[in-house]
Amino acid sequence: MVDERPFDRKVYRARPTTRRLRSGPYIRYPDAQLVVLTAKGDTDAYNELVERFQNAARNRALSVVSDFQAAEDIAQDAFIKAYNALKDLEDPNKFAGWFLTIVHHTALDYVRARREGMSLETMKEQGFEAPRETRGEQIEKLEEREEDLRVLDALQDLRDDYREIIILKHVEELSYKEIADRLGMSVSAVGEKLSRVRALLKRRLEKKRVPGKAESEGIQAEEA
Amino acid sequence: MSEPSQDEERELTLSLYIDGELDAARRQEVEExxxxxxxxxxxxxxxxxxxxxxxxxxQDSWHDPEFTGRVMDRITKQNLPPAPEWAGSPSFTKPLPPTSSASPLRDKRMRLLVSLAAAASLSLFGVTLWFLFGNRRPVSNPLPQVLASADPESVRLEMDLSRFSGYVAGNVYLGQTVTVKAETACVKWSDGTRLWLRQDAKVRALGARSLEVDKGVFLIDVARGTQPFILKLADESQIQVLGTRFEVEAKETSTRIRVLEGHVRRSGGKAVTGVDARGGEEITADLQVRAIDPREILISWADLAATPKAAAIGLPSAFAAPWPQLGGTPGHAGVTPLAGPAGLAATRFIPFPAAGGGAAEESTQYAPAVVGAGSRVFVLRRAGTGKMQLYGLDLEDKGDAAWKPCGEPLPGNAQNPPVITARGLVVAGASGNIVQAWDPDKGAVAWKKDVESSVYALCAAYDGNVYCSTYQRMIVLDGNGEKAWAYPNIKDVQAPVSIAPDGTALVMARDGKSALLDRDGKLIEMLNWEAAAAEQIFWPPVLAVRALAGRRRPADPGRYRGAREGRQPPALRRGQEHALPPERGRRQA
Structure with missing residues (x-):
């Protein structure tokens, strides 16, 4: 199997991006609700959780195994374990921390099974506990989330080619030259296109931005 | 292709500058x-x-669809839905198996009305539970929301959702106890389940289909879901409901369950082996099963339908059923299934006052008395030539009980009694075109309306409307005496209308010509029953209320049988359909 490193530009140069921005009605749901819906048998809700947490899962696994493909496999296994173990989750709000703990342990199991030369003593057994948020932080988090959803809406409204170039720039962090090679354009055309997309997003986000408390429909701050 | 504008040039330059794509000279220019x-x-x-x-x-929102697809494929192949404990006990995921019963329901499409009353303290509270026969679609958003409440008074609702957090639409903050002060609060789930609560009601949501009943009086309209609805009572028993309607009255030390329609099982606590009850049956506190009349439950919630805001929240249609027709007023329904006193004995004689102070005028046109809420009785009697007077009597006035006039006399004659609306107004009408509403609490006239035609009969509906049978038309007045609607194509209606639980009204003229009208006065169907000159319609037809016995179909307003003058309508028996469709163009046999 080819050892593909994440963000290895030489490897990814010749491949079109498979990455996509999350979309659909579930992107607006908080994690806890998705967990609840999953428990009711709504697999689309778990699909959203997989999309939402896969990067975090990969990164968490990568911090243990340093191998991208292995991290992918570990992340997959962790999602399956989490799905089957949902009944052990007492509080749906704590899904993120609970799931990443599963990822971490799955990664450790992977290492132990393959005996990669890391001794157990040198591995850091880090538990992952979601920090307790203050009310102010909760409100701030909601505001931030609301802001993120607005940005996501603006991104969803873009043409496919505009969205793709954004992903190549901000996710795969390719240079203009690399983007040009990937998309079969000239470098100057890449520059012009990115400039157009930036200006477009700037104008859209300027219109949508609402200062102050998040008062989007359905999202309310929790009282202390 | 047009030349870029100055702004566009600047945007491009800055974009290249941000991305580090400018050479050193250009970069310096931009920085300057x-x-x-x-x-x-x-x-x-x-x-x-x-x-x-x-x-x-x-960076936060991208995902790899191939990765997602691989994960979901593995999950799908497992075919293993998770069932966390906080979503409901797995032991209640199976439907109730059929058990023998004294009165098995013949119609499988049944609805149970069960009112549930739970009391955490020694005082008795009533809880009404009503499950509609809703659809089977899976719950998409199981979280409840509190709708706009009715007039803010002192009703307190505490709903502890601390075990059920997540996203919610509406005014409810999840993860905490919510207190709502309202006369009538309504909590609504997106799956269609609704909960109306009275003063001091307290209920705790354990999950999407699970409630812990602490105390209070509330009505629950549970939509049919993929999982049964569980109610946990204070006495540690529980009730499993599968799209049925039943009433539970739970005290601290005892619980009574009354079933209107459907099937319910009481288990746990003292009912270790499980006790079943079906429509028209009751599980008593000592776990005995006996027959009951479930229509009493509707009466206790009649005021909800009469409150405009509460009605706007959305009430089950059966609560729009006419009152007091379902309450068993003999003059309207012909028969009451409610159990009467064991023996009747005259205890007091209270004469009517004479008009003008003289001897009471004998009259052969007394309208029967109507018993109002509590101890008040009202009667409409002649008071001189061409005048009718409403009199009221409070039976609790033991010492000086006397008939007292209520409002001014009405011009004309009246051959039908006044009616009492769900809000407690006493409404009377006479042939002098006037309809008058008397407020017994205030001791004053609430409103008066000239309907421009002789009023022959009245009928009070649950929603507070008064149906006035007049010579010229059928006219409906709202709770404030304003005209709601009128239907002019039926004339000379001597009898009160008959109103089905879904609001359909059967209007029958003296000559037998009849019309089915919806709750807004739109014609559903005209029924051409003919009456011979010697046989005229003065009494309302009897409705066989199919909604109680079977599944209600919107296109089918029900079947009716008219009662001719002098004939006694048949007794309404549960579970049986005894009404026949009217035969058009022929007399009813």
Missing amino acids: KLRSDPAWKAEYEALTDSDKRVSKVV
């Missing part, structure tokens, strides 16, 4: 402009701000 030109600086700041936000969101 950023220092000296405010427009450039503002544009730069706006672009970088937007870029940062986009970058953050994009």
Whole structure:
């Protein structure tokens, strides 16, 4: 199997991006609700959780195994374990921390099974506990989330080619030259296109931005 | 292709500058402009701000569909739905198996009305539970929301959702106890389940289909879901409901369950082996099963239907059933299934006052008395020539009980009694075109309306409307005496209308010509029953209320049988359909 490193530009140069921005009605749901819906048998809700947490899962696994493909496999296994173990989750709000703990342990199991030369003593057994948020932080988090959803809406409204170039720039962090090679354009055309997309997003986000408390429909701050 | 504008040139340059794609000379030029030109600086700041936000969101929001697909494929192949404990006990995921019963329901499409009353303290509270026969679609958003409440008074609702957190639409903050002060609060789930609560009601949501009943009086309209609805009572027993309607009256030490329709099982606590009850049956506190009349439950919630705001929240249609027709007023329904007193004995004789102070005028046109809420009785009797007077009597006035006039006399004659609305207004009408509403609490006339035609009979509906049978038309007045609607194509209606639980009204003229009208006065169907000159319709037809016995179909307003003058309508028996469709163009046999 080819050892593909994440963000290895030489490897990814010749491949079109498979990455996509999350979309659909579930992107607006908080994690806890998705967990609840999953428990009711709504697999689309778990699909959203997989999309939402896969990067975090990969990164968490990568911090243990340093191998991208292995991290992918570990992340997959962790999602399956989490799905089957949902009944052990007492509080749906704590899904993120609970799931990443599963990822971490799955990664450790992977290492132990393959005996990669890391001794157990040198591995850091880090538990992952979601920090307790203050009310102010909760409100701030909601505001931030609301802001993120607005940005996501603006991104969803873009043409496919505009969205793709954004992903190549901000996710795969390719240079203009690399983007040009990937998309079969000239470098100057890449520059012009990115400039157009930036200006477009700037104008859209300027219109949508609402200062102050998040008062989007359905999202309310929790009282202390 | 047009030349780029100055703004576009600037945007492009700044974009290249942000991405580090400018050579050294150009970069220096841009930096000089950023220092000296405010427009450039503002544009730069706006672009970088937007870029940062986009970058953050994009990095957080991208996913690899192939990865997602692989994970979901593995999950699908497992075919193993998780069932966390906090979503309901797995032991209640199976439907109730059929058990023997004294009165098995013949119609499988049944609805149970069960009112549930739970009391945490020694005082008795009533809880009404009503499950509609809703659809089977899976719950998409199981979280409840509190709708706009009715007039804010002192009703307190505490709903502890601390075990059920997540996203919610509406006014409810999840993860905490919510207190709502309202006369009538309504909590609504997106799956269609609704909960109306009275003063001091307290209920705790354990999950999407699970409630812990602490205390209070509330009505629950549970939509049919993929999982049974569980109610946990204070006595540690529980009730499993599968799209049925039943009433539970739970005290601290005892619980009574009354079933209107459907099937319910009491288990746990003392009912270790499980006790079943079906429509028209009751599980008593000592776990005995006996027959009951479930229509009493509707009466106790009649005021909800009469409150405009509460009605606007959305009430089950059966609560729009006419009152007091379902309450068993003999003059309207012909027979009451409610159990009467064991023995009747005259205890007091209270004469009517004479008009003008003289001897009471004998009259052969007394309208029967109507018993109002509590101890008050009202009667409409002649008071001189061409006048009718409403009199009221409070039976609790033991010492000086006397008939007292209520309002001014009504012009004309009246051959039908006054009616009492769900809000407690006593409404009377006479042939002098006037309809008058008397408020016994205030001791004053609430409203008076000239309907411009002789009023022959009245009928009070649950929603507070008064149906006035007049010579010229059928006219409906709302609770404030304003005209709600009128239907002019039926004339000379001597009998009160008959109203089905879904609001359909059967209007029958003296000659037998009849019309089915919906709750807004729109014609559903005209029924051409003919009456011979010697046989005229003065009494309302009897409705066989199919909604209680079977599944209600919107297109089918029900079947009716008319009662001719002098004939006694048949007794309404549960579970049986004894009404026949009217035969058009022929007399009813």
